[in-house]
Amino acid sequence: MTEPAGVVSTGGGTTGGAGAVGELLDVVRASTTRLLSSVPLPPQVIRVRAGDVAVELEWPVGGTADSGLTMPGPVAPGSASIASGTQPPALAAAESTDTTETTRYLTASMVGVFYRAPEPGAKPFVEPGDLVVPGQQVAILEAMKLMVPVEADIHARIVEVLVENGQSVEYGQPLFALAPLEAEGE
Amino acid sequence: MSNRGDPFGFDTVLIANRGEIALRVIRACRELGLRSVAVYSTVDRDSLAVRLADDRVAIGPAPARNSYLSIPAIVEAARHSGAQAIHPGYGFLSEDPDFAEVCEAEGLLFIGPPAKVLARLGDKSTARALMSKVGLPLLPGTTEPVSDVTEAERIASEIGYPVIVKAVAGGGGRGMSVITDPADLQRIFQQTQANALALFGDSRVYLERYLPTARHVEIQVLCDRYGNAVWLGARDCSVQRRRQKLVEETPPPGLNPALIERMGEDAVCGALAAEYVGAATFEFLVDDQGRHYFMEVNCRIQVEHPVTEMVTGVDLVAEQLRIAAGQPLSLRQPEITLQGAAIECRVNAEDPQRGFIPTPGRLTEYWPPAGPFVRVDSHAFPGYEIPATYDPLLAKVVVWAPDRPRAIVRMRRALSEFTVSGPGVATTLDFLDAVMRDPRFVSATHDTSLVDQMTSERTAQ
Numbered sequence: 001m002t003e004p005a006g007v008v009s010t011g012g013g014t015t016g017g018a019g020a021v022g023e024l025l026d027v028v029r030a031s032t033t034r035l036l037s038s039v040p041l042p043p044q045v046i047r048v049r050a051g052d053v054a055v056e057l058e059w060p061v062g063g064t065a066d067s068g069l070t071m072p073g074p075v076a077p078g079s080a081s082i083a084s085g086t087q088p089p090a091l092a093a094a095e096s097t098d099t100t101e102t103t104r105y106l107t108a109s110m111v112g113v114f115y116r117a118p119e120p121g122a123k124p125f126v127e128p129g130d131l132v133v134p135g136q137q138v139a140i141l142e143a144m145k146l147m148v149p150v151e152a153d154i155h156a157r158i159v160e161v162l163v164e165n166g167q168s169v170e171y172g173q174p175l176f177a178l179a180p181l182e183a184e185g186e
Numbered sequence: 187m188s189n190r191g192d193p194f195g196f197d198t199v200l201i202a203n204r205g206e207i208a209l210r211v212i213r214a215c216r217e218l219g220l221r222s223v224a225v226y227s228t229v230d231r232d233s234l235a236v237r238l239a240d241d242r243v244a245i246g247p248a249p250a251r252n253s254y255l256s257i258p259a260i261v262e263a264a265r266h267s268g269a270q271a272i273h274p275g276y277g278f279l280s281e282d283p284d285f286a287e288v289c290e291a292e293g294l295l296f297i298g299p300p301a302k303v304l305a306r307l308g309d310k311s312t313a314r315a316l317m318s319k320v321g322l323p324l325l326p327g328t329t330e331p332v333s334d335v336t337e338a339e340r341i342a343s344e345i346g347y348p349v350i351v352k353a354v355a356g357g358g359g360r361g362m363s364v365i366t367d368p369a370d371l372q373r374i375f376q377q378t379q380a381n382a383l384a385l386f387g388d389s390r391v392y393l394e395r396y397l398p399t400a401r402h403v404e405i406q407v408l409c410d411r412y413g414n415a416v417w418l419g420a421r422d423c424s425v426q427r428r429r430q431k432l433v434e435e436t437p438p439p440g441l442n443p444a445l446i447e448r449m450g451e452d453a454v455c456g457a458l459a460a461e462y463v464g465a466a467t468f469e470f471l472v473d474d475q476g477r478h479y480f481m482e483v484n485c486r487i488q489v490e491h492p493v494t495e496m497v498t499g500v501d502l503v504a505e506q507l508r509i510a511a512g513q514p515l516s517l518r519q520p521e522i523t524l525q526g527a528a529i530e531c532r533v534n535a536e537d538p539q540r541g542f543i544p545t546p547g548r549l550t551e552y553w554p555p556a557g558p559f560v561r562v563d564s565h566a567f568p569g570y571e572i573p574a575t576y577d578p579l580l581a582k583v584v585v586w587a588p589d590r591p592r593a594i595v596r597m598r599r600a601l602s603e604f605t606v607s608g609p610g611v612a613t614t615l616d617f618l619d620a621v622m623r624d625p626r627f628v629s630a631t632h633d634t635s636l637v638d639q640m641t642s643e644r645t646a647q
Binding site: 110111112113143144146168169170171172173 | 228243244245246247253256257258259261262263265266288292
């Protein structure tokens with residue numbers, strides 16, 4: 001997962017004339033938008049680099065994406081700043097981060113039958129809204145009478161249980177929707 | 187007979203395999219009115235089998251042991267999809283008695299022989315003993331496993347060098363080594379035991395006389411549950427590299443028809459003695475004196491089954507499904523006639539210039555041959571990514587003609603139409619074309635050493 005304030009490299013290190021720089025900027029904008037939509041709250045700083053072009057975005061603490069946008073130019077020594085007169089419209093979307101885009105899925109590690117509780121009639125391991133820690137058992141998968149625990153892999157809140165109790169699932173099928181907690185991630 | 191799924195007692199077949207054979211089974215199912223279920227590992231998500239099957243289940247990550255070799259994953263996938271029968275294809279779990287037994291226990295119909303027959307014939311020393319008992323000729327060697335080096339030395343000098351040491355649990359060309367010099371026996375014998383343990387979890391080996399210039403000839407057999415068995419001609423698979431077949435043909439060229447007849451009758455007799463059910467292949471070696479020796483039974487559909495289909499007109503996979511459904515054989519021996527000649531070339535994603543190393547990668551171009559009497563069984567398409575995880579078979583080109591010389595000409599024509607390319611991808615196409623032009627192959631004077639001879643001649647040039 002991409003971390004806030006991380007550096008995203010989008011490959012190819014060639015820079016040419018102004019046209020090439022423009023293309024790179026587009027790539028940088030797209031990456032930035034993706035980055036912003038992957039975090040629940042606007043970060044303080046995002047720095048994106050594509051080839052020799054790097055873009056750094058800063059927000060004052062407690063501010064929004066609208067304020068304090070700075071775009072330093074190519075990081076090549078001595079180069080002039082590229083002034084971007086208009087704010088990339090896509091960046092504005094970062095202000096109202098959609099929760100669905102921060103959702104992480106816990107998927108099935110094998111084909112099998114999904115059980116939410118340790119035994120029939122027992123209380124489910126977890127319910128939506130519960131907080132889970134890495135390693136915490138949240139369900140059981142059964143394949144040919146072999147019971148395999150399903151464990152959370154991050155600190156998160158259970159948003160939704162995606163499979164009915166007793167339903168058969170495929171390998172890789174999403175079982176739980178999780179909202180990662182901020183403590184998670186380093 | 188009705189063409190619907192009703193006479194089967196099942197309507198959904200899960201194919202526990204991938205690649206071209208998964209497609210082959212899906213096609214047979216569709217023609218018989220049966221639903222097909224493809225299972226796939228993550229790297230096969232975009233495969234043709236997954237696309238063409240009626241249903242599909244993801245069973246695991248790329249490594250076969252966690253997907254195509256995982257018995258629980260396949261059994262659960264059958265439950266998940268409502269399949270009542272499982273076709274194992276070739277390789278993977280196709281000859282695993284444990285898998286057949288689990289299927290039986292779980293109420294799933296395994297399309298192949300019963301678990302106890304798989305166990306009986308999978309153990310090469312039991313199989314040799316059984317076939318010898320019913321009169322099939324064996325190469326000089328042991329029917330009991332040999333564990334002791336001193337005993338192995340005594341037996342080897344008795345049967346005469348060169349000898350071949352084979353894993354009791356082996357097959358498919360793996361777990362065997364040739365000893366030409368008695369001084370090497372101890373080392374190679376122990377090495378083979380260790381390899382057998384690593385490959386098959388069973389260190390037992392046996393000894394046999396080795397024939398360096400033999401022909402590899404096999405008989406296709408079908409048996410129903412009611413003690414009926416027929417044989418459907420012979421295939422010559424002498425064009426091999428390290429016991430991996432590259433070219434197969436039927437009928438075996440230059441062999442006395444009376445000899446083929448004898449081998450066919452032997453195979454039927456052996457299959458009945460083993461209480462076989464389904465499609466089987468009896469492998470024989472034929473020496474330069476025209477004597478045949480039983481080698482082993484392959485308890486599955488073979489890669490090279492299409493050549494038999496081309497000359498008999500029998501759909502072998504459909505027959506497997508009918509037999510599994512408990513139907514009696516639809517053919518009797520006199521009704522099986524062999525017409526013309528058929529050849530199969532295996533186009534592998536391998537580089538013959540670099541010792542046939544596999545060359546996985548994405549295909550940018552894929553133009554298979556077509557035209558009269560040309561059949562291509564392949565799961566490839568432009569944009570297909572050949573995974574590094576599985577075997578490198580890319581396509582089987584099969585041709586039919588009224589006789590062998592015309593089949594060879596047709597195969598050259600078909601191979602010349604075949605265009606396959608992609609970054610880093612090499613194929614055996616040129617090598618196969620060279621086989622089709624090699625005077626030894628054309629005159630049918632070749633034996634199992636042809637590929638090695640051709641390879642050393644090519645390097646010498």
